[in-house]
Amino acid sequence: MKTLTIVAFALVIPAAASAQDGRLNLSFLDRLADRATEKQEITITPEMLTSASPFVPGGPKGDAARQVMSELRGIYVRSYEFDDPKAYSMDDVNAVRKQLSAPGWRKVISNEEKGRNGEFELQEIYFFQSDGKMGGIFILNAEPGELQVVNIVGPIDFAKLAALGGVLGIPTNLPGIPR
Amino acid sequence: MNIDHELRDALRRKQAPPDLADRVLARINTSAAPAPRAGHGSSMAMRWLAAAAIVTLTVGGAERYYTQQKAAEAARVQEELRMALQITNDALAVVQSKLSQPADNGGR
Numbered sequence: 001m002k003t004l005t006i007v008a009f010a011l012v013i014p015a016a017a018s019a020q021d022g023r024l025n026l027s028f029l030d031r032l033a034d035r036a037t038e039k040q041e042i043t044i045t046p047e048m049l050t051s052a053s054p055f056v057p058g059g060p061k062g063d064a065a066r067q068v069m070s071e072l073r074g075i076y077v078r079s080y081e082f083d084d085p086k087a088y089s090m091d092d093v094n095a096v097r098k099q100l101s102a103p104g105w106r107k108v109i110s111n112e113e114k115g116r117n118g119e120f121e122l123q124e125i126y127f128f129q130s131d132g133k134m135g136g137i138f139i140l141n142a143e144p145g146e147l148q149v150v151n152i153v154g155p156i157d158f159a160k161l162a163a164l165g166g167v168l169g170i171p172t173n174l175p176g177i178p179r
Numbered sequence: 180m181n182i183d184h185e186l187r188d189a190l191r192r193k194q195a196p197p198d199l200a201d202r203v204l205a206r207i208n209t210s211a212a213p214a215p216r217a218g219h220g221s222s223m224a225m226r227w228l229a230a231a232a233i234v235t236l237t238v239g240g241a242e243r244y245y246t247q248q249k250a251a252e253a254a255r256v257q258e259e260l261r262m263a264l265q266i267t268n269d270a271l272a273v274v275q276s277k278l279s280q281p282a283d284n285g286g287r
Contacts, residue, residue: 048252051252052253052260055249075260077262079266109274139270139271148270
């Protein structure tokens with residue numbers, strides 16, 4: 001059965017002020033790393049962004065990329081692929097999702113599918129807002145044998161992120177996000 | 180005067196002059212002091228120049244090493260950033276794909 005929920009961006013009301021930032025604890029997923037056949041675990045701290053910023057090439061795109069890097073407060077990515085389609089459970093995913101009930105987090109997109117044999121798929125996007133400003137995003141893609149989790153902390157402007165991607169040599173279009 | 184008298188007169192003990200000791204000591208001190216060598220000042224300057232060159236090379240080398248380390252670290256961060264955005268891109272593409280699929284109420 002497939003359940004699809006889209007919460008219009010207009011309905012995302014500014015969250016109450018919160019001392020918390022948009023960073024989530026992804027260490028709950030560390031135990032999955034041993035089971036994975038392929039994995040990418042990326043942790044980019046604000047300090048790393050600051051140190052790398054002066055080495056971004058010059059020009060308008062470079063300037064835009066440097067601005068994004070100066071504003072972001074961190075990028076945390078966990079991507080795992082498994083031979084066994086049931087290598088991880090919903091409980092593993094929920095260990096991270098529990099944190100999204102904290103003030104400031106709002107679910108904007110959710111797609112859930114459950115199969116008869118216990119398999120499940122879950123795609124979700126959450127935004128974190130503080131004082132009416134975007135402070136982070138959480139992207140989850142859980143499929144049988146595959147799990148991707150992305151947590152970007154800081155003001156998210158997808159157009160600027162695309163500019164950053166262009167400077168770093170990846171496609172500048174970010175699918176799924178209206179520009 | 181015969182030879183005996185001349186010999187006795189020559190060997191007679193005579194009193195030393197009163198300032199003999201002072202003069203001998205003064206002579207010793209004069210000969211013990213090293214004579215000023217030509218080029219002593221230029222040797223010191225060379226030593227200082229050598230020390231300055233070593234310090235300059237050390238500081239310059241350390242600075243170059245530090246810059247290279249920073250550049251290598253920046254390249255590593257940029258590569259991780261590129262990979263992170265690529266995974267974000269891929270994840271968003273999956274979400275978009277799922278959203279564009281018609282709802283399937285028949286199960287899987």
